[in-house]
Amino acid sequence: MNPGCLQPFSLSAKNLYYNLLPILFPSRKNVLKFLDKAILRKPNHDLPVNYKELLIDYELFALTQYNDHTQKPYYMKGELETIDTTVFLLVGEHDLLFPFEKSIVNAQRELPSLREFSTLPNVGHGIETYQEAIQLMKTRIERLPIAEL
Secondary structure, three states: OOOOOOOOOOOHHHHHHHHHHHHHHOOOHHHHHHHHHHHOOOEOOOOHHHHHHHHHHHHHHHHHOOOOOOOOOOOOOHHHHHHOOOOOEEEEEEOOOOOHHHHHHHHHHOOOOOEEEEEEOOOOOOOOOHHHHHHHHHHHHEEEEEEEE
């Protein structure tokens, strides 16, 4: 879910706008716009208000107070070929940060252990917050033979 390693970050004008807006002008309004336009996909893929408020608080803290030295997602390209564990790829059809079509093509080409992929309509980049995606992944993992776990 949320496979940032399968391709470079999208440089589309729309994606850059929604990602840079809260970075350059951190405010609740701009973080909410980023979440609603780049990460989630209303009305199907959204969060309850109280969870979204917590996420906004976290984003504002990270943007204004936190000195981030973590490794950022990067296109793993040749490194993907070394992965030998079973891979199930779940992507949202409205992932603005990493468009799903390119993720699927790259996964098919570069992940020898790709078992299957699924695309979920009306789901954005934050697919790991979408209950149906979580349930689908659980079902896929439960079907695996013990030897593949």
